[in-house]
Amino acid sequence: MTQAGAFAQKLERFLHLKDAPPTLVTRSLRSAELAVTETRDDHPITRLSESMPPEDAYLVSLKFRDFADCECWERGRCVVKSDIRAGATYLYDLKRDPRYVIDKPFHSLFFHLPRSALDDMARQSGAPRIGELAYQPGVGHDDMTIRHLGASFLAALRQPEEANQLFIDHMMLALTAHVATTYGGLRRAAEPARGGLAPWQVKRACERLESDLRGKLSLEKIAAEFDLSVSHFSRAFRVSTGLPPHQWLLRQRVDTAKQLMTVRDLSLAEIAISAGFANQSHFTRVFSSVVGISPGMWRREAQGVLGSET
Incomplete structure (x- = not known):
């Protein structure tokens, strides 16, 4: 089974969905697998959601539909009842067995963000390890950045054949950096160098991108050829060419x-x-x-x- 299929099946069981939801997966950080999934049920059967397998990871969820008086559970008991607002972002810690009573139609995006992704982001930024993300069960955040990223991912999920891997990697990297900074308190130890790639690196990177116009190569694979982190490579490539890799590829x-x-x-x-x-x-x-x-x-x-x- 593919990574996308495995995560989709977990959410299918978690939310009692009739079919596995559409999912995109990337490995844009060296040791982390990140995923985004669209979930929707307009006619659910009233019941408590299932448990997700416990792991050191978070779900970041962008809601597209109001869900009044939502009964949120953690560690086997109800911890709060609150109104879920369309357009708001909610966080769930998978170590705490988050669940909720499904008794109304719902429509959401779920981003799977493992601890290893946050650790990688801190290392690449030269910052201390991020602690637990700051959140409260049932409390939403008015997060414009995640709304914008969510809209782009929603389009990619509905037309996956048009979403090249470079685009997915780039957007997932942006989401991870935003969550680490906004909810994890990530602060760079020092401002990183803002220079671009060396001329030979620009030439080789462009050749690698041009060799696969369909964009199946991942940012991780290209960056590794220069022994650079994904974030460093993406930033330096943009400085050198004026465009991030996925947009440069579109122009080609x-x-x-x-x-x-x-x-x-x-x-x-x-x-x-x-x-x-x-x-x-x-x-x-x-x-x-x-x-x-x-x-x-x-x-x-x-x-x-x-x-x-x-």
């Missing part, structure tokens, strides 16, 4: 598509796949966002220019 896809569109006998669908996009629809959305016009319009204009030069 667009440039490749432009070259292919000068070939008259290739369809847009064929060009989309050759340039690393999931399908023609994905190609059209990204190309239009980056260039400002649709691929078809760009091609007609380009071929008109080429025709006038011959």
Whole structure:
């Protein structure tokens, strides 16, 4: 079973879902597996949720639906009843056996954040080990950063074929850093150097990214080739190129598509796949966002220019 499938099954049992929910998994930190899952049930049967396997990890949950008078349990007993608010973020410590009474429809994102991810973040920042995250059962946080990250993950979960691994790694790294800072009190021991990669590193990194336009390579694997942490590599790459790796890769896809569109006998669908996009629809959305016009319009204009030069 895949890592994504294993975590999805845990949440399926935890929330008494009819099917395993959609899940994305990454290993963007050296020893940590991070996951995000969308859970929803519009017609639940009233009962107490199951227990999740105990582990030194947290669930960070973004709620999309109000859940009035939620009965929250920890360590086998009810600890609080509170109104869950749509748009708020809630934390759960899996060492405390968090559960709740499911008696109303719900819709949430759950981020699985193991202790090892927080430890890695502290080491990479040159900071002391993070203690327990600051939270109270049933108390929500108005966290705009997690709302924005959640919206991006929700789109990726619903169209996973369009979400390349570099994007998932980048977003999970951002989420881990935010949680460590906001709820774990992470403070950098010293401001890290803000320089970019060496010219040879930029050249090799770009070559590695270009060799896999579909974005299946992970940030962890590329950063390891330079003996750098994921966060250091991502920051340095952005300093050197002006873009984070996943956005740089999107621009390369667009440039490749432009070259292919000068070939008259290739369809847009064929060009989309050759340039690393999931399908023609994905190609059209990204190309239009980056260039400002649709691929078809760009091609007609380009071929008109080429025709006038011959």
